[in-house]
Amino acid sequence: MAPPMLGIDMRKVPGCGVAAFAARDFAPGEVVLEESAVLVSAVACNPSNRELWQALVREERSRRLPAFQPAGHLGALCALRDLGLATCRAKLLTKCVGPEEALPSPQDAKREAQVLRAAIREGLVPHSSSAFSPDEYARLRRVIQLNGFRFNANVREGQTGYDIGEVLFDNVSRINHSCEPNLAFNLSWNEVSNTVHIRVEPLTHLREGDEVNISYMPEETRQKLPPLERRRQLQQHWLFTCGCVRCLTECGDAAAEERAAAEKHELLAAVGDDWAGVKAGAAAVPQRGALGARDNSPGRCSSGSSSKGLCWDDLGDPDELKDSPP
Numbered sequence: 001m002a003p004p005m006l007g008i009d010m011r012k013v014p015g016c017g018v019a020a021f022a023a024r025d026f027a028p029g030e031v032v033l034e035e036s037a038v039l040v041s042a043v044a045c046n047p048s049n050r051e052l053w054q055a056l057v058r059e060e061r062s063r064r065l066p067a068f069q070p071a072g073h074l075g076a077l078c079a080l081r082d083l084g085l086a087t088c089r090a091k092l093l094t095k096c097v098g099p100e101e102a103l104p105s106p107q108d109a110k111r112e113a114q115v116l117r118a119a120i121r122e123g124l125v126p127h128s129s130s131a132f133s134p135d136e137y138a139r140l141r142r143v144i145q146l147n148g149f150r151f152n153a154n155v156r157e158g159q160t161g162y163d164i165g166e167v168l169f170d171n172v173s174r175i176n177h178s179c180e181p182n183l184a185f186n187l188s189w190n191e192v193s194n195t196v197h198i199r200v201e202p203l204t205h206l207r208e209g210d211e212v213n214i215s216y217m218p219e220e221t222r223q224k225l226p227p228l229e230r231r232r233q234l235q236q237h238w239l240f241t242c243g244c245v246r247c248l249t250e251c252g253d254a255a256a257e258e259r260a261a262a263e264k265h266e267l268l269a270a271v272g273d274d275w276a277g278v279k280a281g282a283a284a285v286p287q288r289g290a291l292g293a294r295d296n297s298p299g300r301c302s303s304g305s306s307s308k309g310l311c312w313d314d315l316g317d318p319d320e321l322k323d324s325p326p
Contacts, residue, residue, distance in 0.1 A: 006023070006033055006171060007022065007023050007024065007026060007030075007031070007032040007033055008020045008021060008022060008023055008032060008033055008171070008175070008212055009021045009022075009023050010171070010174045017096070018096075018174050019176055019211055020175045020176065020211065020212050020213075021210060021211050021212065022202075022206040022207065022208055022209065022210045024208045025205070025206065025207055025208055026202045026205070026206040027202070027205055028202050028204060028205065029201060029202075030201060030202065031199060031200070031201060032183060032200045032201060032202055032206075033171060033172065033198075033199075033200040034197070034198065034199050034200070035169055035170065035171055035172065035197070035198060036169075036190060036193045036195050036196070036198075037167040037169055037195050037196040037197070037198070038091060038092075038168055038169060038170045039075070039078065039079050039082065039083065039092070039148075039166075039167065039168040040078070040151075040165075040167045040168075040195055040196055041074050041075040041077075041078035041079070041144070041148075041165040041166050041167070042150070042151045042152070042153070042165035042166060042167055042196070043074075043160075043161035043164040043165045044151065044152045044153040044154070044155040044161050044162070044164075045151065045153055045165075045167075045189070045195075045196065049078060049165055050161060052074060052078065052081070052124055053070060053071065053074050053161075053164055055119075055122065055124055056070035056071075056073060056074060056077070056115070056119075057070045059115070059118055059122075065114050065115060065118060066111055066114065068112065068115050071164050071165070072141065072145075073112075073115045073116075073119075074164065074165050075141070075144035075145075075148060075165060075166050075168075076116075076137060076140040076141045076144060077115075077116070077124065077125050078165070079092060079140060079144070080116075080125045080126065080129040080132065080140075081124070081125045081126065084126070084128070085126075085128050085129060085131060085132060088132075088140060089136070091170065092140060092143050092144075092168075093139055093140060093143065095143045095146075095147050095173055096143070096146055096147060096173070097139050097142045097143055097146065098142060098238070098239035098240070099239060102239050103138055103139065103142060104138045106134070106135070108138075109134040109137065109138040110134045112134070112137065112138055112141070113132075113133075113134035113137045113138070116129065116132065116137050117130070143168075144168060146238055146239065147168050147173040148167065148168050149166060149167050149168070149169070149187060149198075150163055150166065150167075151166075151167045151187050151196050153189055167196040169198050172185070172198055172200065172214075175200075175212060175213065175214050176211075176213050176214075177213060177214065177215060177216045177234070177238070177240075177242065177244070178214075178215065178244040178245075178246070179215065179217075179222055179242060179244050179246040179247055180244060180245065180246045181213045181214050181215040182202060182203055182204050182206060182210070182213055183200050183202055183203060183212050184200070184201055184203050184214070185198055185199065185200045185201075185214055186198070186199045186201075200214070216234065216237075216238055217230070217233075217234070227246075227247065230242075230247075231251050
């Protein structure tokens, strides 16, 4: 595999996690970053991925295990099959998993890991994968959920395998989201490396030290959704509340009003119907102001990004995908 072309510096920023910054000045059209995928679980790319997905669908339909979504396990099982235990731990489990409190409970993680144990019994992944704990397996699934891109190659919407599986990149996964990104990316199949390749270019002139961002949503979706719905979907699929300039501008006042209304409703419900008429007049629920923009000086995480999660280039959640094999 060819070494990645890197035009970014990645470093931890207090309060923002890991952020990416331009390593030099860039003009639109120049290449900021190029690299090959570290993991490809997309059904469209590989017959063995399709076979694994179909085996998972058959297992789910047999009802021998608690109900599960086959596509939600495909990426993690492909990772254990293709990369092995040590590489999964060293390269993948070090990536963003979102808020710790949002991870599955120990009981749920143990239930989900039954799919891994079944895959081991069926010979779908190496027996060495049995050393993977339920917590590690839950984290691996979450890493792929938050860091994977969709890639359908020549498979079209409506065809078998469309939007099933992901591709994951080692360096691009460190780039944060903005609803007004300054980077664009393109995915393609590379015949030389026999895998998926990503090319990242600036949308505007970048100066050395500028924070760089991509959008986890396709532009069409981003422009079409109302601001609060866009923010809600980012929270639902990538587990962070977007704090980019656009969201702060478009969602700040509306979000504050929405929170205040919800708190007022909860207060009235708590005191009961008898008190509702009295409390409704006094309200007693302060309005919260919009979030302030963060420091945008060089070396700081800018207000143009959010700090967690990467990334599907559509809104397909593995646990909500269609799981019907041919």
